[in-house]
Amino acid sequence: MKLVTAIIRPEKTDEIRQALENYGVQGMTISQASGYGRQRGHTQVYRGAEYTVDLLPKVRLEVLVEESTCDDILDVLISTANTGSAGDGKIWVTNVEEVIRVRTGERGMAAV
Amino acid sequence: MKLVTAIIRPEKTDEIRQALENYGVQGMTISQASGYGRQRGHTQVYRGAEYTVDLLPKVRLEVLVEESTCDDILDVLISTANTGSAGDGKIWVTNVEEVIRVRTGERGMAAV
Amino acid sequence: MKLVTAIIRPEKTDEIRQALENYGVQGMTISQASGYGRQRGHTQVYRGAEYTVDLLPKVRLEVLVEESTCDDILDVLISTANTGSAGDGKIWVTNVEEVIRVRTGERGMAAV
Numbered sequence: 533m534k535l536v537t538a539i540i541r542p543e544k545t546d547e548i549r550q551a552l553e554n555y556g557v558q559g560m561t562i563s564q565a566s567g568y569g570r571q572r573g574h575t576q577v578y579r580g581a582e583y584t585v586d587l588l589p590k591v592r593l594e595v596l597v598e599e600s601t602c603d604d605i606l607d608v609l610i611s612t613a614n615t616g617s618a619g620d621g622k623i624w625v626t627n628v629e630e631v632i633r634v635r636t637g638e639r640g641m642a643a644v
Numbered sequence: 645m646k647l648v649t650a651i652i653r654p655e656k657t658d659e660i661r662q663a664l665e666n667y668g669v670q671g672m673t674i675s676q677a678s679g680y681g682r683q684r685g686h687t688q689v690y691r692g693a694e695y696t697v698d699l700l701p702k703v704r705l706e707v708l709v710e711e712s713t714c715d716d717i718l719d720v721l722i723s724t725a726n727t728g729s730a731g732d733g734k735i736w737v738t739n740v741e742e743v744i745r746v747r748t749g750e751r752g753m754a755a756v
Numbered sequence: 757m758k759l760v761t762a763i764i765r766p767e768k769t770d771e772i773r774q775a776l777e778n779y780g781v782q783g784m785t786i787s788q789a790s791g792y793g794r795q796r797g798h799t800q801v802y803r804g805a806e807y808t809v810d811l812l813p814k815v816r817l818e819v820l821v822e823e824s825t826c827d828d829i830l831d832v833l834i835s836t837a838n839t840g841s842a843g844d845g846k847i848w849v850t851n852v853e854e855v856i857r858v859r860t861g862e863r864g865m866a867a868v
């Protein structure tokens with residue numbers, strides 16, 4: 533089992549969620565975060581004033597996936613999250629040793 | 645060392661926390677999340693109107709545990725988080741390579 | 757690739773972030789959390805009244821790092837987060853199997 537964590541643009545959340553559901557993803561966890569990538573310290577002009585790009589609001593999406601579907605799910609995520617502009621996000625994959633569905637006590641693939 | 649992540653019903657937080665403390669767990673991290681499992685898209689009736697079940701508020705609980713106590717802690721979590729109704733939650737376990745207690749610099753089991 | 761997760765004092769966030777940037781870290785993710793460590797149940801006196809230390813607000817910092825810089829980054833984190841008082845925080849390191857920079861599709865070290 534793998535855990536796919538994606539830091540995405542908040543305004544992309546619904547579209548990404550829909551694309552994952554269309555693929556067949558049956559659950560996900562979402563939380564609020566903020567962050568920045570390589571453009572830190574980069575100055576921008578907003579309403580005439582120059583300001584330093586700081587922590588930008590992001591959504592953190594977590595999806596438990598079976599190993600066999602992980603690559604496909606990454607493709608869905610990348611193609612939906614991508615706008616071509618800086619700040620499109622970061623995705624990382626970690627190994628999960630055990631998953632449990634609390635109501636039924638099921639473990640492993642059956643629990644996702 | 646393992647990291648146990650549990651997505652639980654918010655109203656269960658205090659009871660689960662108490663049960664973990666009774667078992668001997670000495671620390672935990674809690675954050676707000678939202679999510680859904682297999683009932684996505686399922687319609688329900690609320691105050692006479694049909695609506696689609698959406699992201700439900702959840703609490704995300706993280707507990708660093710020694711490998712030797714991990715199974716027991718999963719049992720405590722499952723038995724306390726379970727109500728028998730859909731939405732009881734998901735638990736997953738990942739491997740942790742290093743843990744540090746910042747104040748003392750201790751590492752490994754001594755740091756948890 | 758490694759993921760370094762640090763639970764830190766909120767008031768230390770800017771200083772820690774600055775120290776990481778000075779070291780060369782090019783991105784990070786921050787979210788709000790709360791928690792407690794070994795002082796749970798410890799009573800303190802605040803404005804004359806005794807109260808039980810409960811969940812304290814914390815910041816959760818996540819940094820994807822190359823394996824070769826991980827130890828240095830832990831040193832930066834520990835030395836900046838440490839005040840010598842209880843509650844300085846906890847840091848843990850997990851293995852990351854894949855990292856993707858969404859805009860470019862880059863993977864691995866190039867994506868961090």
Ligand SMILES: Nc1ncnc2c1ncn2[C@@H]1O[C@H](COP(=O)(O)OP(=O)(O)OP(=O)(O)O)[C@@H](O)[C@H]1O
Binds near residue numbers: 539568786821858867
């Ligand atoms: N090294 C990192 N560790 C943890 N989180 C990161 C890291 N880099 C970026 N992030 C998270 O990903 C979010 C989006 O990053 P972003 O897309 O700006 O990455 P980038 O490498 O700067 O790519 P781009 O050039 O397309 O902007 C950040 O707001 C932050 O939350």
Ligand SMILES: Nc1ncnc2c1ncn2[C@@H]1O[C@H](COP(=O)(O)OP(=O)(O)OP(=O)(O)O)[C@@H](O)[C@H]1O
Binds near residue numbers: 560634644678700731
């Ligand atoms: N595949 C998944 N990936 C990440 N998080 C998930 C996943 N499935 C569920 N979750 C998280 O767990 C929470 C609880 O899920 P839930 O208990 O409804 O799972 P379920 O499999 O639908 O079981 P049940 O039939 O008992 O409802 C969700 O709100 C979501 O935050």
Ligand SMILES: Nc1ncnc2c1ncn2[C@@H]1O[C@H](COP(=O)(O)OP(=O)(O)OP(=O)(O)O)[C@@H](O)[C@H]1O
Binds near residue numbers: 707748756
């Ligand atoms: N076992 C644990 N699992 C998950 N998170 C933890 C654990 N222990 C502590 N934390 C997180 O780290 C934060 C800071 O912990 P804290 O620094 O108080 O650890 P401690 O071991 O009690 O050390 P100290 O004696 O210096 O206070 C907590 O608020 C909590 O969010």
Ligand SMILES: [Mg+2]
Binds near residue numbers: 619620
């Ligand atoms: Mg960027």
Ligand SMILES: [Mg+2]
Binds near residue numbers: 680682732
């Ligand atoms: Mg469900």
Ligand SMILES: [Mg+2]
Binds near residue numbers: 843844
């Ligand atoms: Mg403490």
